[in-house]
Amino acid sequence: MTASIIQPGEIQPAGVEAPFIRLPEQAIFSRRSERFKFLAQGHAMADYLKFMAHIAAAQQQALAAMPQPSLPDAGQLSLCRQHGMPPLTAQSWPRERDWQVALRQIVGEVQPDARQATRSAIERLASADSNWLEAQAGHLLASRYDQLDLAAAPFIGAALQVYWVAMATALGLSAFGRTDNPTLCPVCASAPVASVVRIGGEEQGLRYLHCSLCEAEWHMVRVKCSSCESTKGIAYFAVEGSSGAVKAETCDECHSYLKVMYMERDHLVDPVADDLATLALDILLDEKGYMRSGPNLLLIPSADSPT
Numbered sequence: 001m002t003a004s005i006i007q008p009g010e011i012q013p014a015g016v017e018a019p020f021i022r023l024p025e026q027a028i029f030s031r032r033s034e035r036f037k038f039l040a041q042g043h044a045m046a047d048y049l050k051f052m053a054h055i056a057a058a059q060q061q062a063l064a065a066m067p068q069p070s071l072p073d074a075g076q077l078s079l080c081r082q083h084g085m086p087p088l089t090a091q092s093w094p095r096e097r098d099w100q101v102a103l104r105q106i107v108g109e110v111q112p113d114a115r116q117a118t119r120s121a122i123e124r125l126a127s128a129d130s131n132w133l134e135a136q137a138g139h140l141l142a143s144r145y146d147q148l149d150l151a152a153a154p155f156i157g158a159a160l161q162v163y164w165v166a167m168a169t170a171l172g173l174s175a176f177g178r179t180d181n182p183t184l185c186p187v188c189a190s191a192p193v194a195s196v197v198r199i200g201g202e203e204q205g206l207r208y209l210h211c212s213l214c215e216a217e218w219h220m221v222r223v224k225c226s227s228c229e230s231t232k233g234i235a236y237f238a239v240e241g242s243s244g245a246v247k248a249e250t251c252d253e254c255h256s257y258l259k260v261m262y263m264e265r266d267h268l269v270d271p272v273a274d275d276l277a278t279l280a281l282d283i284l285l286d287e288k289g290y291m292r293s294g295p296n297l298l299l300i301p302s303a304d305s306p307t
């Protein structure tokens with residue numbers, strides 16, 4: 001779906017329209033893996049970021065190996081369009097067990113690299129029955145963090161991302177449109193992990209929210225709270241001495257924040273990888289009393305416990 005979303009003050013050639021939704025490219029996880037490796041260089045959390053690079057590479061392999069998933073039919077898609085609902089709603093979509101196959105592939109791949117605490121979580125996942133895994137996935141997608149096996153959750157998140165990317169890309173852009181809640185993903189109704197101010201062509205200078213689950217992006221005007229849609233009381237924070245490529249957009253109406261990444265400052269920013277490489281910013285915002293509005297499924301639930 002395309003829509004005319006030119007903002008005042010943005011220069012755009014006549015007749016060219018930016019897409020409202022951008023679906024993930026097929027190589028999304030391998031690009032993310034490279035980004036994690038790059039960000040690990042000289043980073044205080046280099047070992048952690050290198051391990052995340054391995055997880056992302058394993059996600060790409062699992063995506064390539066995933067069979068064609070079941071998808072909503074034409075009737076369901078049209079019903080969703082009529083009612084402004086996302087067709088692949090995370091909390092109600094009947095998951096196939098293929099995501100569990102992806103999970104076992106991912107943990108099998110990264111296990112040799114894992115530290116002891118993570119290795120124990122991997123062993124729990126490897127021996128868990130399918131119903132327990134489904135229950136954990138349900139808790140994660142509904143943000144019931146108190147019921148999660150926290151050390152295992154990032155792997156479950158990684159596998160669910162693979163499954164949702166497979167579904168979203170198999171359906172294609174024409175299946176999706178605007179939905180009733182502009183703060184949630186129009187593909188799967190999840191909250192965004194971060195937003196990206198893009199460069200190039202008709203997307204120059206436009207801000208897209210990046211889905212924490214299916215990796216789709218959807219347009220939202222800049223300087224607007226991505227949680228409560230307020231345009232008042234928006235401010236930006238960065239860690240002192242940083243490149244300015246990643247900032248936190250805070251809202252004084254709902255006291256939440258989400259990171260914004262500027263491709264103009266670094267055209268390779270990745271919403272998931274750069275988020276995990278800038279946890280110092282989350283600590284700063286936590287100290288200022290702001291709550292993060294969207295999750296990073298690879299780090300649940302708080303920013304202070306990577307293992």
Ligand SMILES: [Zn+2]
Nearest residue numbers: 185188211214
């Ligand atoms: Zn989504």
Ligand SMILES: [Zn+2]
Nearest residue numbers: 225228251254
């Ligand atoms: Zn707000």
